[in-house]
Amino acid sequence: MAFDLRARLEQRRAADLYRQRPLLQTPQGPQVVVDGQPLLAFCSNDYLGLANHPEVIAAWRAGAERWGVGGGASHLVIGHSTPHHEVEEALAELTGRPRALLFTTGYMANLGALTALVGQGDTVLQDRLNHASLLDAGLLSGARFNRYLHNDANSLASRLEKAVGNTLVVTDGVFSMDGDIADLPALAATAKSRDAWLMVDDAHGFGTLGHNGGGIVEHFGLSTEQVPVLIGTLGKACGTAGAFVAGSEELIECLIQFARPYIYTTSQPPALACATLRSLQLLRHEHWRREPLAALIQQFRPGAEQIGLQLMDSFTAIQPILIGDSARALRLSQMLRERGLLVTAIRPPTVPAGSARLRVTLSAAPSAAQVQLLLEALADCYPLLEPADA
Numbered sequence: 001m002a003f004d005l006r007a008r009l010e011q012r013r014a015a016d017l018y019r020q021r022p023l024l025q026t027p028q029g030p031q032v033v034v035d036g037q038p039l040l041a042f043c044s045n046d047y048l049g050l051a052n053h054p055e056v057i058a059a060w061r062a063g064a065e066r067w068g069v070g071g072g073a074s075h076l077v078i079g080h081s082t083p084h085h086e087v088e089e090a091l092a093e094l095t096g097r098p099r100a101l102l103f104t105t106g107y108m109a110n111l112g113a114l115t116a117l118v119g120q121g122d123t124v125l126q127d128r129l130n131h132a133s134l135l136d137a138g139l140l141s142g143a144r145f146n147r148y149l150h151n152d153a154n155s156l157a158s159r160l161e162k163a164v165g166n167t168l169v170v171t172d173g174v175f176s177m178d179g180d181i182a183d184l185p186a187l188a189a190t191a192k193s194r195d196a197w198l199m200v201d202d203a204h205g206f207g208t209l210g211h212n213g214g215g216i217v218e219h220f221g222l223s224t225e226q227v228p229v230l231i232g233t234l235g236k237a238c239g240t241a242g243a244f245v246a247g248s249e250e251l252i253e254c255l256i257q258f259a260r261p262y263i264y265t266t267s268q269p270p271a272l273a274c275a276t277l278r279s280l281q282l283l284r285h286e287h288w289r290r291e292p293l294a295a296l297i298q299q300f301r302p303g304a305e306q307i308g309l310q311l312m313d314s315f316t317a318i319q320p321i322l323i324g325d326s327a328r329a330l331r332l333s334q335m336l337r338e339r340g341l342l343v344t345a346i347r348p349p350t351v352p353a354g355s356a357r358l359r360v361t362l363s364a365a366p367s368a369a370q371v372q373l374l375l376e377a378l379a380d381c382y383p384l385l386e387p388a389d390a
């Protein structure tokens with residue numbers, strides 16, 4: 001018997017690693033209904049509350065009237081329409097890069113950029129806590145693949161000494177499961193000193209960091225030369241879907257020629273691009289959207305520390321509570337759910353073994369009173385959690 005799927009599933013369940021999909025029965029927002037239960041959710045990446053914004057919905061609707069519903073073909077055939085092109089121009093402007101290229105998902109943007117830039121005989125060096133899509137892309141590229149210690153420019157420097165061929169250094173901008181931000185000035189300088197290129201996946205920083213929401217490169221004021229390959233996704237702070245790579249004219253032309261996940265897929269629906277365009281305008285010009293988010297983070301951190309929760313070194317919307325053991329993380333998530341709060345437990349292999357956590361995400365949408373409810377529920381539940389098995 002080659003495929004014993006039942007045994008695999010049972011093993012996963014026994015290790016407290018079994019995944020289930022909560023069924024969302026309402027739009028994104030602080031108050032949702034999941035599997036029939038009304039809940040206050042602290043786990044969405046809709047950081048600015050744009051996924052259900054009336055003006056974005058109206059732009060999508062008008063886009064469908066004007067452009068129809070399907071992309072129709074790949075970008076290189078006849079699927080590259082005016083709204084896609086306008087989104088690219090808006091993204092280049094917002095990130096301060098000469099050009100941007102629109103992808104259907106962030107997973108595909110990472111896969112496409114990385115495999116177009118390095119291959120056999122080259123080197124890819126990645127932060128050990130990078131997102132799975134970057135790690136997968138590194139393996140798929142065929143380049144020599146090594147990981148450096150988390151956010152550690154010295155560790156990167158020692159690995160750069162052994163690098164061969166074209167070398168790409170790859171990091172998350174805001175680490176998706178930890179919430180801390182990459183020390184990009186140090187990483188950029190280290191990469192440059194060895195003629196390596198830096199690629200940053202700013203999925204969680206784009207829209208939330210920087211005065212205009214331009215993300216981590218705006219936050220640190222880093223040029224195209226310092227960060228030659230910038231990735232951002234549109235399904236999080238931007239509230240829609242898709243992703244982009246931004247950089248030089250030559251980089252974008254190269255991706256159009258060689259990035260297989262760009263070339264061999266149907267373009268996203270143009271109406272979606274219309275929605276993204278509206279969303280980008282809101283994200284850029286309504287600076288005040290980032291303010292409530294910052295205030296809620298300021299409220300949450302001291303409150304959680306007072307309860308004795310172990311937080312991570314994060315000033316961003318991602319505020320994980322480190323638990324360690326997967327079963328305990330699941331139990332705490334379940335206790336919160338019984339009190340009407342949805343906070344997802346994140347377990348290995350998404351995070352390293354022994355570092356299961358509750359990934360609390362804050363957004364501009366909930367009120368201070370709702371964050372207070374979360375803190376009160378955590379104060380009630382956390383002391384009831386049994387200690388981990390020895």
Ligand SMILES: Cc1ncc(COP(=O)(O)O)c(C=O)c1O
Pocket residue numbers: 104105106107108110131133172176201203204233234235242243
């Ligand atoms: C850091 C990071 N990169 C890339 C992705 C993938 O983006 P997308 O959801 O658009 O495929 C995600 C999560 O979705 C992410 O957290």
